[in-house]
Amino acid sequence: MIQYARGDNHNRSLHDNAELLGWLSISCGLIANIPFILYVRVKRLSVKKLGGADSLTRNLSLEHRPIINFHIILNLIGFFTGIFHGVLLIRGIDFISISLIIVITTLTISGTLMRFAKLRILNQLNRIIHTHIILTILLVILVILHLSIS
Numbered sequence: 772m773i774q775y776a777r778g779d780n781h782n783r784s785l786h787d788n789a790e791l792l793g794w795l796s797i798s799c800g801l802i803a804n805i806p807f808i809l810y811v812r813v814k815r816l817s818v819k820k821l822g823g824a825d826s827l828t829r830n831l832s833l834e835h836r837p838i839i840n841f842h843i844i845l846n847l848i849g850f851f852t853g854i855f856h857g858v859l860l861i862r863g864i865d866f867i868s869i870s871l872i873i874v875i876t877t878l879t880i881s882g883t884l885m886r887f888a889k890l891r892i893l894n895q896l897n898r899i900i901h902t903h904i905i906l907t908i909l910l911v912i913l914v915i916l917h918l919s920i921s
Contacts (some may be wrong), residue, residue, distance in 0.1 A: 789859035792852045793921075797914060801851030807842040810834075842921040843886055850879045867920060874906060 814831045821828055853875060855867065878901060885897040900906070 784858060789856050792856035792859065796853035796856055797847045798851065799845050799916075803842050803845035803849060806847075807838065810838055840888065843882065846879065846882065850875060857866055863921075865920070867913060867916045874910050874913060878906060880912065 792905075810831070814828070816833055817825065817828045857864070857872060881897040881901040885894055885901050888894055888897065
């Protein structure tokens with residue numbers, strides 16, 4: 772009886788930790804992507820409206836490297852916490868979770884290759900994959916579905 776109670780407590784703790792990792796993954800994704808998307812939009816708008824020679828546009832361009840590094844690092848942290856979340860809850864895997872794994876892995880690999888690959892054709896292919904709005908919408912829908920069924 773005591774062993775059963777200890778095992779049940781252990782499983783509860785494991786589930787709580789897995790849930791925490793899931794929320795951490797979602798939080799990292801939101802913090803990494805929403806400000807980055809806004810930055811990219813403001814940068815594009817400033818180039819379009821003010822031109823490339825304006826000081827605001829130049830300052831935004833100078834901030835690009837640190838902002839993209841922050842975006843990559845936080846997304847990688849979110850990716851790996853999401854993977855650990857999935858490993859801890861592997862017994863309850865379903866089609867939504869598998870789809871979520873595929874989309875997140877595709878976006879993570881394409882983003883990492885886009886940043887570090889040297890071949891121009893590879894960068895162009897990864898840019899098409901990584902910035903595809905349908906993948907982003909699919910990711911948001913899958914996260915919402917995953918949260919609603921768990």
